Amino acid sequence: xxxxxxxxxxxxxxxxxxxxxxxxxxxxxxxxxxxxxxxxxxxxxxxxxxxxxxxxxxxxxxxxxxxxxxxxxxxxxxxxxxxxxxxxxxxxxxxxxxxxxxxxxxxxxxxxxxxxxxxxxxxxxxxxxxxxxxxxxxxxxxxxxxxxxxxxxxxxxxxxxxxxxxxxxxxxxxxxxxxxxxxxxxxxxxxxxxxxxxxxxxxxxxxxxxxxxxxxxxxxxxxxxxxxxxxxxxxxxxxxxxxxxxxxxxxxxxxxxxxxxxxxxxxxxxxxxxxxxxxxxxxxxxxxxxxxxxxxxxxxxxxxxxxxxxxxxxxxxxxxxxxxxxxxxxxxxxxxxxxxxxxxxxxxxxxxxxxxxxxxxxxxxxxxxxxxxxxxxxxxxxxxxxxxxxxxxxxxxxxxxxxxxxxxxxxxxxxxxxxxxxxxxxxxxxxxxxxxxxxxxxxxxxxxxxxxxxxxxxxxxxxxxxxxxxxxxxxxxxxxxxxxxxxxxxxxxxxxxxxxxxxxxxxxxxxxxxxxxxxxxxxxxxxxxxxxxxxxxxxxxxxxxxxxxxxxxxxxxxxxxxxxxxxxxxxxxxxxxxxxxxxxxxxxxxxxxxxxxxxxxxxxxxxxxxxxxxxxxxxxxxxxxxxxxxxxxxxxxxxxxxxxxxxxx
Numbered sequence: 001x002x003x004x005x006x007x008x009x010x011x012x013x014x015x016x017x018x019x020x021x022x023x024x025x026x027x028x029x030x031x032x033x034x035x036x037x038x039x040x041x042x043x044x045x046x047x048x049x050x051x052x053x054x055x056x057x058x059x060x061x062x063x064x065x066x067x068x069x070x071x072x073x074x075x076x077x078x079x080x081x082x083x084x085x086x087x088x089x090x091x092x093x094x095x096x097x098x099x100x101x102x103x104x105x106x107x108x109x110x111x112x113x114x115x116x117x118x119x120x121x122x123x124x125x126x127x128x129x130x131x132x133x134x135x136x137x138x139x140x141x142x143x144x145x146x147x148x149x150x151x152x153x154x155x156x157x158x159x160x161x162x163x164x165x166x167x168x169x170x171x172x173x174x175x176x177x178x179x180x181x182x183x184x185x186x187x188x189x190x191x192x193x194x195x196x197x198x199x200x201x202x203x204x205x206x207x208x209x210x211x212x213x214x215x216x217x218x219x220x221x222x223x224x225x226x227x228x229x230x231x232x233x234x235x236x237x238x239x240x241x242x243x244x245x246x247x248x249x250x251x252x253x254x255x256x257x258x259x260x261x262x263x264x265x266x267x268x269x270x271x272x273x274x275x276x277x278x279x280x281x282x283x284x285x286x287x288x289x290x291x292x293x294x295x296x297x298x299x300x301x302x303x304x305x306x307x308x309x310x311x312x313x314x315x316x317x318x319x320x321x322x323x324x325x326x327x328x329x330x331x332x333x334x335x336x337x338x339x340x341x342x343x344x345x346x347x348x349x350x351x352x353x354x355x356x357x358x359x360x361x362x363x364x365x366x367x368x369x370x371x372x373x374x375x376x377x378x379x380x381x382x383x384x385x386x387x388x389x390x391x392x393x394x395x396x397x398x399x400x401x402x403x404x405x406x407x408x409x410x411x412x413x414x415x416x417x418x419x420x421x422x423x424x425x426x427x428x429x430x431x432x433x434x435x436x437x438x439x440x441x442x443x444x445x446x447x448x449x450x451x452x453x454x455x456x457x458x459x460x461x462x463x464x465x466x467x468x469x470x471x472x473x474x475x476x477x478x479x480x481x482x483x484x485x486x487x488x489x490x491x492x493x494x495x496x497x498x499x500x501x502x503x504x505x506x507x508x509x510x511x512x513x514x515x516x517x518x519x520x521x522x523x524x525x526x527x528x529x530x531x532x533x534x535x536x537x538x539x540x541x542x543x544x545x546x547x548x549x550x551x552x553x554x555x556x557x558x559x560x561x562x563x564x565x566x567x568x569x570x571x572x573x574x575x576x577x578x579x580x581x582x583x584x585x586x587x588x589x590x591x592x593x594x595x596x597x598x599x600x601x602x603x604x605x606x607x608x609x610x611x612x613x614x615x616x617x618x619x620x621x622x623x624x625x626x627x628x629x630x631x632x633x634x635x636x637x638x639x640x641x642x643x644x645x646x647x648x649x
Contacts, residue, residue, distance in 0.1 A: 075631055075633060075638050076633075076638065076640075076641050076645075077435065077436065077625060077633050077634075077638045077639055077640040077641070078620065078621055078622065078623055078624070078625055078633075078640075079436060079622070079623075079624060079625070079640055080461055080462055080464060080533070080534035080535075080536075080622050080623060080624060081459055081460060081461045081462065081533075081534065082459075082460065082462065082602075082606060082640070082642070082643045082646060083437075083455075083456035083457035083458060083459055083460070083602075083642075083643070084171055084457045084458040084460060084599055084602045084603050084606065084643070085456070085457045085595065085598055085599050085602055086177065086378075086379065086382060086454070086455070086457045086458070086599075087174035087175075087382070087592070087595055087596060087599060088591065088592045088595040088596075089174065089381060089382075089588070089589075089592050090174055090175065090176045090381065090382060090384055090386055090388050091173055091174035091175070091388060091389065091584065091587055091588070092386055092387065092388065092587065093387050093388055093389045093391065093392040093393075093509075094116075094120065094392070094506055094508055094509070094583075095113070095116055095387050095391075095392040096386060096387040096392075098112050098113070098115060098116040098119075099112045099113065099116075099387060109399060109400075110400070113399075113400050117504045120506040120507075121403075121503075121504030121505060121506055122504070122506070122507070123502070123504070123505045123506065123507065123509075123510045123548060123576075124502060124503045124504060124505070124548070124549045125501075125502060125546065125547045125548040125549045126499050126500060126501045126502065126547050127499065127500040127502070127513070127514075127517075127544045127545065127546055127547075128497065128498075128499055128544070128545040128547065129161070129409060129496075129497065129498040129499060129500065129542055129543070129544055130495070130496075130497055130542065130543045130544075130545070131156065131409050131495065131496040131497070131498060131540050131541070131542050132493070132494070132495050132496075132540060132541045133490060133491070133492055133493060133494045133495075133539075133540055134463075134465065134492060134526055134539040134540060134541055134609065135463075135464075135465055135492055135536050135537055135538065135539040136418050136471060136489035136490065136491060136492060136532075136537050137156075137489055137490050137494070137529060137530050137537060137538050137540065138423075138487050138488075138489035138490075138530050138531050138532050138537050138538070139156065139157065139160055139529065139530040139531065140487075140530075140531055145420055145485060145486050145487050145488045146417065146488045147417075147487075147488065147489050147490050147530070148160075153410075153411060154411055154414075154417075154490045154494065155408045155409060155410055155411065155496070156408065156409035156496050156498065156529065157408055158405075158406035158407050158408045158409070158498065159406070160529055160530065161406050161409060161498060161500075161529070162394075162404075162406040164527060164528065164529055165406075165500075165516055166390060166394055167458070168516050168527075168603070169389070169390060169393070169394070169512065169513065169516055170182070170388075170389075170390045170458075171458055171599060171603055172512065172515050172516065172519075172599075172600065172603070173388065173389035173390065173512050174388070174588075174592075174596065174599075175388045175389065175390045176382055176383065176384055176385075176386065176388045176390075176391075177378055177382045177383060178383050178385075179375050179383065183374060183375070183378070184312070184374070185373055185374050185375045186308065186309050186312050186373055186374060187309045187369035187370055187371075187372075187373050187374075188313075188369065188370055188374065188431060188432050188449050189309075189313040189315065189316065189367040189368060189369050189370075189432065190206070190210070190367060190368065190370065190432055190448075190449075191210065191365065191366070191367045191368065192206040192207040192209070192210040193207070193210070193365055194207065195207035195208075198632075199632065199635055199636045199637075200444065200636050200637070201444055201445045202435070202444070202445055202446040202636070202637040203635070203636060203637060205445065205446075205448075206448060206637075209448070209450070210368070213225075213351075213368055214226060214351070214365065214368065224364055225351045225352075226349040226350065226351055226364045226365075226366075227242060227245070227349065227350055227351070227352065228242075228243045228244065228245025228273075228289060228291045228347070228348075228349055229241055229242045229243045229291070229294065229300075229347075229348060229349070229350055230243060230271070230291070230294050230337065230345055230346065230347055230348065231302070231321060231322075231345070231346055231347075231348045231350075231360060232299075232333065232337060232339070232342050232344060232345040232346075233333075233342065233343055233344040233345075234299075234339065234341050234342045234343075235341050237301065237302075237304075238301070238302040238304075238307050239299035239300060239301050239302060240299065240300045240302060240348065240350055240357060240360065241294045241295055241296050241298070241299055241300075241337065242294070242295045242298060242300065243291045243292060243293060243294040243295070243347075244291070244292050244293040245289045245290065245291050245349070246289065246290045246292070247287065247288075247289055247290075248287070248288055248289070248290055249287045249288070259274070259276050260274060260275050260276050260318050260319055260362065260363070261274050261319070261326065262274065262319070262324070262326055262346065262347050262362065263326060264326065264328060264336065264345075264346075264347065266335070266336060268292065269292070269294060269336065269337070270290060270291060270292040271290070271291045271292075271347035272288055272289070272290055272291075273288055273289045273290075273291065273347055273349075273362065273363060274288045275287070275288070275362070275363035275364075275365075289349075289363070289364065291347045294337070296337050296338060296339060300352075300357060301357075302357045302360070303356060303357065306357055306358070306359060306360070307322075309359075309369050310322070310359070310360070310361075313367065313369075315367075315430060315432050316367060318362060318367075319362035321346040321347075321348055321360070321361070321362055322344065322346070324346065326346070327344060327345070327346040328344070328345045328346070329343060329344050330343050333345040348360045348361065348362065349361060349362070349363060349364050349366060351368075370448070370449040370450045371450050372449060372450050374431070374449075374455075377438065377449070377453060377454050377455045378454065378455060379454060389509065389512055392509065393505065393509050393512070393513065403502060403503050403504055403505060404500055404501070404502050404513075405500070405501045405502075406498070406499075406500055406501075407498055407499040407500075407501070408498065409496035409497060409498030410496060410497060410498070411494060411495070411496050412495050412496060412497045413493075413494065413495035414494055415490075415491045415492065415493035415494050416490070416491050416494075417488050417489070417490055417491060418488060418489045418490070418491055419488070420486045420487070420488040421472045421473075421486055421487070421488075422472065422473050422484060422486050422487075423471045423472060423473065423486075423487050423532060423535060424471060424472075424473055424535055425484065432449075433634075433637075434446060434447065434448040434449055434637075435637040435638065435639045435640065436456075436639070436640040437455060437456060437459075438451075438453050438454070438455060438456060439453055439454050439455070439456055440453075440639045443638070443639050446637050446639060456640075457602075460528070460603075460606045460607075461528050461533040461534060461606075462606060462611065462622045463526055463528075463536075463539045463607075463608070463609050463611065463612070464535075464536035464539075464612070464618070464619070464622055465536060465539060465609070465612055470535060470536050471489070471532055471535040471536060471537055487532075489532070489537060500513075500544075507575075507576055507579045508576075508579050508580050508583045510576045511576035511577045511578070511579045511580030511581070511583075512580045514544070514546065514573050514576055514577050514580075515577050515580060517542060517543070517544035518544075518573060518577060519600070519603065519604055519607065520604055523604060523607075523608050523609075523610070524608070524609040524610050525604065525607045525608065525609065526539050526540060526541055526607060526608075526609040527539075527540050527541075527542055527607065528540070534624065539609070541609075546571055546573055548571045584596065601644075602642075602643040602644070605643050605644070605646075605647050606643060611647065614647075614649070615647075615649075621646055622646075
């Protein structure tokens with residue numbers, strides 16, 4: 001019996017008989033692996049070659065997988081959302097003519113902004129908003145299952161209204177799309193361990209890409225790139241101490257085998273990493289790695305960006321090494337490694353690339369980040385610092401304030417609350433599903449986040465009014481997610497009144513704001529507020545009434561008939577919206593105008609309240625795909641149709 005097997009017996013992880021069985025099976029396992037690689041040697045020629053000029057990665061895995069391609073032309077993905085196409089170019093705001101350089105000194109900038117307001121900012125007043133809930137509405141409040149309320153009376157926060165309106169405002173004004181302002185930049189993570197023949201070329205392509213990133217081939221020998229070590233935090237920075245990793249496996253009762261976890265042992269400064277049990281043809285087995293002999297004096301620094309990407313991996317369902325209950329912290333961490341100022345330590349695997357830690361994780365086949373960040377898939381001309389209309393009107397942090405203020409919408413006609421109940425999970429966006437979030441031109445071979453392809457656009461949710469209680473789970477068929485709290489949305493038919501105050505807007509800027517509420521006279525348009533949009537919650541109708549302030553009248557006298565003189569007057573919305581349309585017609589090229597018309601058309605389709613009446617199968621067209629789908633659409637990465645394809649009869 002070797003030393004490692006003996007250690008397992010001593011630690012209680014295996015009996016003497018199990019340890020001996022490990023020894024007997026090792027040679028057989030090695031022989032099996034060699035046979036596997038020999039049998040698949042011919043298939044290696046069909047895989048795309050590694051592009052060593054691209055950080056060891058290849059962007060083209062299309063060769064050699066088309067033999068597995070299936071015809072997905074008649075199989076469509078479905079989702080409760082879709083995307084409004086991005087504009088071809090940013091529409092520069094009028095303010096930019098006065099401020100040609102955003103980097104000029106603050107006092108100069110303030111002066112230029114004031115000059116612009118004095119010259120063109122002639123419109124002040126407010127928009128009264130009449131809001132009616134068309135489906136139940138839930139805006140989460142603190143420590144309550146009820147939709148946001150004050151002393152039990154529901155309200156719609158001005159911040160929620162502001163966010164919704166700003167999003168549509170940016171769409172109709174061809175706004176910029178900037179990192180950390182309009183999207184969270186960073187790297188998305190994935191894992192693709194298996195590629196069954198029945199799941200098509202896209203799955204095979206992603207699998208090959210994952211294998212290429214996590215292993216390397218020398219002649220006929222394939223070895224994993226992952227190395228074992230301990231990740232630790234010292235004075236706020238992260239490091240990895242390289243260690244020796246020894247793979248082990250033992251049999252026994254499945255019920256007694258540990259699930260994905262890790263354990264650390266003070267006595268010999270070692271750790272065991274378990275990734276769960278696997279079933280072979282004859283008996284269950286558990287594979288795990290033993291880490292030992294760490295080089296505490298040979299630390300490798302981990303870049304802050306790598307840590308940040310790891311922490312932001314929202315789709316990780318397994319072990320988080322930085323927060324796991326078995327991660328040693330504070331004094332226990334320092335004591336384990338014998339280093340001062342260490343306040344966190346956990347065993348890990350990692351990959352070194354270009355002499356830096358590229359990524360790390362739990363187990364040898366962990367989730368890894370794509371090489372390209374999200375910003376790489378947004379046209380660079382849309383990430384410009386050019387002042388767009390949203391900058392000008394909604395304010396630009398650190399430069400000038402917003403000229404809009406949003407009041408809370410208060411209830412004016414109540415229909416009450418829904419009964420409190422568990423909802424279907426209120427899931428977060430999942431952009432790792434590249435077949436849904438990225439533009440695709442071949443339904444049988446999808447492009448992923450390391451391919452040269454753009455995102456599909458602004459994500460928006462369809463109106464789904466088919467069943468008022470569709471948000472509720474239906475026991476006993478479904479179960480509430482563990483620790484999921486109940487919610488109590490407000491009912492359909494509640495009416496609210498809110499207000500948007502505006503100051504010193506130009507005619508064109510006011511026209512753009514009015515356009516948000518007057519997209520078309522030919523359709524019934526609705527908007528989305530709050531949580532649970534995929535479930536059909538949050539559909540509202542909004543009517544906006546314009547009141548303009550006559551500044552001369554208001555400031556000529558303060559009182560009249562024992563009341564404040566507001567100096568308000570009615571105005572024709574059409575005049576202002578025409579000025580905005582004329583501005584667009586003047587600024588955009590013919591090609592940009594064509595794209596703009598497409599943008600507006602897709603936006604109105606997504607906001608159309610009557611889609612359900614047009615399609616008897618609207619529920620099926622706009623629901624999430626299930627894992628157990630007969631066509632395995634989600635697993636096979638079937639692409640999402642465009643807005644126009646969804647509404648095509």
